[in-house]
Amino acid sequence: xxxxxxxxxxxxxxxxxxxxxxxxxxxxxxxxxxxxxxxxxxxxxxxxxxxxxxxxxxxxxxxxxxxxxxxxxxxxxxxxxxxxxxxxxxxxxxxxxxxxxxxxxxxxxxxxxxxxxxxxxxxxxxxxxxxxxxxxxxxxxxxxxxxxxxxxxxxxxxxxxxxxxxxxxxxxxxxxxxxxxxxxxxxxxxxxxxxxxxxxxxxxxxxxxxxxxxxxxxxxxxxxxxxxxxxxxxxxxxxxxxxxxxxxxxxxxxxxxxxxxxxxxxxxxxxxxxxxxxxxxxxxxxxxxxxxxxxxxxxxxxxxxxxxxxxxxxxxxxxxxxxxxxxxxxxxxxxxxxxxxxxxxxxxxxxxxxxxxxxxxxxxxxxxxxxxxxxxxxxxxxxxxxxxxxxxxxxxxxxxxxxxxxxxxxxxxxxxxxxxxxxxxxxxxxxx
Amino acid sequence: xxxxxxxxxxxxxxxxxxxxxxxxxxxxxxxxxxxxxxxxxxxxxxxxxxxxxxxxxxxxxxxxxxxxxxxxxxxxxxxxxxxxxxxxxxxxxxxxxxxxxxxxxxxxxxxxxxxxxxxxxxxxxxxxxxxxxxxxxxxxxxxxxxxxxxxxxxxxxxxxxxxxxxxxxxxxxxxxxxxxxxxxxxxxxxxxxxxxxxxxxxxxxxxxxxxxxxxxxxxxxxxxxxxxxxxxxxxxxxxxxxxxxxxxxxxxxxxxxxxxxxxxxxxxxxxxxxxxxxxxxxxxxxxxxxxxxxxxxxxxxxxxxxxxxxxxxxxxxxxxxxxxxxxxxxxxxxxxxxxxxxxxxxxxxxxxxxxxxxxxxxxxxxxxxxxxxxxxxxxxxxxxxxxxxxxxxxxxxxxxxxxxxxxxxxxxxxxxxxxxxxxxxxxxxxxx
Numbered sequence: 001x002x003x004x005x006x007x008x009x010x011x012x013x014x015x016x017x018x019x020x021x022x023x024x025x026x027x028x029x030x031x032x033x034x035x036x037x038x039x040x041x042x043x044x045x046x047x048x049x050x051x052x053x054x055x056x057x058x059x060x061x062x063x064x065x066x067x068x069x070x071x072x073x074x075x076x077x078x079x080x081x082x083x084x085x086x087x088x089x090x091x092x093x094x095x096x097x098x099x100x101x102x103x104x105x106x107x108x109x110x111x112x113x114x115x116x117x118x119x120x121x122x123x124x125x126x127x128x129x130x131x132x133x134x135x136x137x138x139x140x141x142x143x144x145x146x147x148x149x150x151x152x153x154x155x156x157x158x159x160x161x162x163x164x165x166x167x168x169x170x171x172x173x174x175x176x177x178x179x180x181x182x183x184x185x186x187x188x189x190x191x192x193x194x195x196x197x198x199x200x201x202x203x204x205x206x207x208x209x210x211x212x213x214x215x216x217x218x219x220x221x222x223x224x225x226x227x228x229x230x231x232x233x234x235x236x237x238x239x240x241x242x243x244x245x246x247x248x249x250x251x252x253x254x255x256x257x258x259x260x261x262x263x264x265x266x267x268x269x270x271x272x273x274x275x276x277x278x279x280x281x282x283x284x285x286x287x288x289x290x291x292x293x294x295x296x297x298x299x300x301x302x303x304x305x306x307x308x309x310x311x312x313x314x315x316x317x318x319x320x321x322x323x324x325x326x327x328x329x330x331x332x333x334x335x336x337x338x339x340x341x342x343x344x345x346x347x348x349x350x351x352x353x354x355x356x357x358x359x360x361x362x363x364x365x366x367x368x369x370x371x372x373x374x375x376x377x378x379x380x381x382x383x384x385x386x387x388x389x390x391x392x393x394x395x396x397x398x399x400x401x402x403x404x405x406x407x408x409x410x411x412x413x414x415x416x417x418x419x420x421x422x423x424x425x426x427x428x429x430x431x432x
Numbered sequence: 433x434x435x436x437x438x439x440x441x442x443x444x445x446x447x448x449x450x451x452x453x454x455x456x457x458x459x460x461x462x463x464x465x466x467x468x469x470x471x472x473x474x475x476x477x478x479x480x481x482x483x484x485x486x487x488x489x490x491x492x493x494x495x496x497x498x499x500x501x502x503x504x505x506x507x508x509x510x511x512x513x514x515x516x517x518x519x520x521x522x523x524x525x526x527x528x529x530x531x532x533x534x535x536x537x538x539x540x541x542x543x544x545x546x547x548x549x550x551x552x553x554x555x556x557x558x559x560x561x562x563x564x565x566x567x568x569x570x571x572x573x574x575x576x577x578x579x580x581x582x583x584x585x586x587x588x589x590x591x592x593x594x595x596x597x598x599x600x601x602x603x604x605x606x607x608x609x610x611x612x613x614x615x616x617x618x619x620x621x622x623x624x625x626x627x628x629x630x631x632x633x634x635x636x637x638x639x640x641x642x643x644x645x646x647x648x649x650x651x652x653x654x655x656x657x658x659x660x661x662x663x664x665x666x667x668x669x670x671x672x673x674x675x676x677x678x679x680x681x682x683x684x685x686x687x688x689x690x691x692x693x694x695x696x697x698x699x700x701x702x703x704x705x706x707x708x709x710x711x712x713x714x715x716x717x718x719x720x721x722x723x724x725x726x727x728x729x730x731x732x733x734x735x736x737x738x739x740x741x742x743x744x745x746x747x748x749x750x751x752x753x754x755x756x757x758x759x760x761x762x763x764x765x766x767x768x769x770x771x772x773x774x775x776x777x778x779x780x781x782x783x784x785x786x787x788x789x790x791x792x793x794x795x796x797x798x799x800x801x802x803x804x805x806x807x808x809x810x811x812x813x814x815x816x817x818x819x820x821x822x823x824x825x826x827x828x829x830x831x832x833x834x835x836x837x838x839x840x841x842x843x844x845x846x847x848x849x850x851x852x853x854x855x856x857x858x859x860x861x862x863x864x
Contacts, residue, residue, distance in 0.1 A: 276708050294728070305724055315580065
C-alpha cells in the first residue's frame with residue numbers, strides 16, 4: 001500500500017488534533033483511500049509541552065524549513081497561522097512541488113492571490129478546507145459540489161466566538177461584557193478578543209469564500225467590516241420582539257454593480273435557518289443559480305472538527321499523488337482577471353435604527369423628515385413607554401436605501417439637539 | 433481545450449435540466465475546469481415532446497445502447513430511472529470502461545452492490561450525487577468531506593413531497609388527503625403517490641447513505657419503513673403543543689449491536705434545525721466522530737437542482753479523465769465484507785402514543801400496567817377534555833424501550849375492551 005509522507009508545521013491545538021486523527025482513523029482512511037499516511041516530521045517552537053497525544057520525540061524539530069525540505073515529506077500541512085513564517089514556508093513547499101494543506105485564513109485572506117499564483121505556476125495544489133467553517137466541508141461544496149453554479153450570494157455565520165456571545169446574551173440575558181468573559185472562560189475567546197468580536201476573522205473567511213465563488217482575488221480591503229463589540233441587550237430584545245435574531249454575518253452578494261463583501265451584525269428573521277444556529281456552531285447559506293439555496297452547518301472550530309477538515313484535504317492530496325496527478329483546477333480561474341466589486345457605500349440595505357429621542361411631541365416628525373430627504377422611507381416605528389428622563393428610545397425600521405444615504409442622514413440626525421445619544425444602526429436581512 | 437463527450441440516457445425533466453445547464457454554464461465550467469463538455473447523443477423513447485430546451489434533433493435516438501456504445505461518448509449519464517433498462521445500460525457502460533453518472537436511487541438501493549462491484553472490477557467510477565438530496569452535495573460531503581470520520585448517525589429529511597405535505601398540514605390546517613391533493617396539484621406528488629408517502633423513496637436514499645457511510649452493501653430489506661399516509665391532524669397538533677414538529681426521517685444509526693436503518697414519521701424538537709426545514713426542502717444531519725454534527729440543506733428535487741448535482745459529478749469525471757485517471761476509491765471499501773445490521777425490532781425508541789380510551793376512572797392505570805409489564809415507562813401523560821362520546825384521546829410520552837416491547841404491549845392494549853380505536857404510535861427523536 002502506498003504511503004504519503006506528511007510534514008506538519010505547528011503542533012498546537014489543531015496540529016495535535018490532526019496527529020490524533022491520523023492515529024485514530026488510520027484503518028478507516030486506509031480502507032477508504034487504499035493508501036496510508038505517515039507522519040514524517042513535526043515542527044514547532046515548543047518541543048516540550050504535552051499535547052495529549054503520543055508522538056515519537058525524534059519527529060519533533062524547531063526547524064520548519066527542514067521539515068518542508070525533507071525528501072520523505074510529500075505534503076506539507078501548515079498550521080502555524082498568521083502571515084509571517086507561514087507564508088514563506090508555504091511558498092517554499094510549492095517551489096519544491098509539494099502540495100500544501102493549510103488552515104490559515106488570515107494568510108489566505110491577505111495573501112491568497114500570491115499563494116494561489118505560486119500554486120498555479122508550480123502546478124501544485126493548495127488545499128484549505130479548514131480555513132473556513134471548521135468541520136463543515138464548505139470549501140469542497142463551493143468548489144466542487146456547486147461547480148456548475150454561478151453564485152448569487154453567500155450568507156455565513158463564520159465565527160463561533162461571536163455566535164456564542166450572541167447566543168449567551170440572548171439566552172442568559174447577559175450583557176455583552178459578561179458574555180465575552182464567559183466565552184473567554186470557556187476557552188472560546190482569546191484574552192485579546194478583537195480579531196473575533198470586531199469582525200476581522202469573519203471578514204477573512206468571507207473574502208476567501210468570495211474569491212473562491214468568483215474565481216478572482218478579493219482584497220481584504222474590499223470588505224466593509226463591523227463587529228459585535230458593545231452590542232446592547234436592548235437591541236437584541238427589540239429584535240426578538242420584532243421577530244428577528246441578531247447574528248454576525250459575513251455576506252457576499254452579487255448585484256448589478258458587482259460583488260459586495262461585508263461583515264455586519266444583522267437582524268435575521270427567526271424562521272430562517274441561520275437564526276436557529278446557536279452557540280459555537282457556524283452555518284453558511286449559498287445561493288447558486290442551479291442548485292438554489294443550500295446551507296451547510298457544523299462546528300466552526302475546535303481540535304477534532306478542524307482536524308476532520310485537514311484530513312479531508314490530505315485525502316484529496318493523497319488521491320492526487322496516488323494517481324500521479326499533481327493539481328486540481330486553479331482557485332482563481334482567470335489569471336489577471338479582476339472582480340468588479342461593489343463599493344460598500346452603494347450597497348442597499350434595510351435598517352433598524354434605535355434613536356434616543358427627546359420625549360416631546362413632533363420630535364419623530366423631525367427625524368422622519370431628515371430620513372425622507374435622504375431617500376430613506378420608514379416601514380414601521382416602535383416607541384417604548386417613556387422612562388424616567390427627558391429621552392425615550394424609538395425604534396425605526398426602514399425600507400431599503402444605500403449605505404451612504406443612511407450615513408449622511410444619521411450624521412445630521414445625531415447632531416440634532418433632540419437626540420440624546422448616538423443612534424444605533426443595524427442591518428436587516430430578508431434574504432430575497 | 434480537452435472536450436468530454438457525454439451520452440445522455442433519458443430526456444425527461446432532469447435530463448432537460450442537465451442539457452440546459454450544460455448550455456448555460458458552458459463558460460463557467462470551462463473556466464473552472466479547464467475543459468469543455470460536448471453532448472454527443474441523447475436517448476429517449478419520446479423523440480417529439482418539447483422539453484423547453486433547444487437541441488439538435490440529430491442527437492436524439494430511441495436506441496440507448498447505441499448511445500452507450502458510441503465511441504464519441506466518454507461518459508454516460510443515466511437518467512432513465514427504475515431497475516429495468518437502466519441497470520443493463522449502466523453495466524454496459526462500465527464494461528466499456530466508461531464512467532457513469534446516475535440519479536437512480538431506486539436502482540442503487542436495490543442493486544447497488546452489483547453495480548459498485550462491476551465498477552470496481554472495471555476500475556471505472558459510478559457517480560451518484562443526484563440520487564440523494566437533489567442539489568445538496570451530500571454524497572460528496574459524506575464520501576470526501578467527512579472521509580476521516582467514523583459515522584455515528586445520519587438523520588435526513590430526504591423526500592420533499594412528504595415534507596411539503598407535512599408543512600402544508602401544519603401551516604394550512606389541511607388534513608392529510610387535502611395536503612396530498614395540493615402536492616399533486618403543485619406537481620410535487622405523483623398521481624400514484626405511494627413511493628413517496630409510504631416512505632419507500634426515503635428508504636432508498638437512507639440505504640444509499642448507509643452503504644456509503646459504512647462502506648458495505650446495505651440491503652433494502654434491512655430498513656424498517658413507515659410513511660406518512662393518513663397521519664392525523666390531531667397528532668400534528670399534539671406534537672406542536674408538546675414542542676415538536678413531525679417530520680418523515682430516514683435514520684441510520686450505529687449502536688453497539690450494529691447499524692439500524694429506518695424510515696419513520698418522527699417527533700423532532702422544534703428548536704432542532706431539522707424541525708425548521710419546510711416545504712419541498714431536504715436536510716441531512718450527519719454525526720461524525722471528528723467533525724461532530726454537520727447538517728446539509730437544500731432543494732431535494734427539481735429540474736435545475738438535480739442538474740446541479742449531475743453537473744458536479746460530470747466535473748469530477750472530467751477531472752479524472754483529463755488527468756488520465758479512471759477511478760476513485762471504491763464505494764464499498766471492503767469487498768465481501770458485510771455490515772452488521774441491528775434488527776429493527778431491537779432499536780430503542782421513545783414513543784408518542786395516542787390512545788382512544790374509555791372515559792372512566794382507572795382506565796389509564798390499566799394501560800400503564802401493560803406498558804410497565806413490557807418494560808415501557810411513562811414520561812408524561814396528556815389528557816384532553818372529554819368530547820362527546822364514551823372515549824377520550826389520551827397521549828402518553830414514554831421513555832426509551834425496544835420496538836418489539838412497544839409492539840407486544842400495543843397488541844395487548846389494542847385488544848382491551850376499554851380501547852375505542854387502534855392506538856397511534858409515533859417515535860420521538862432527541863438526537864442524543
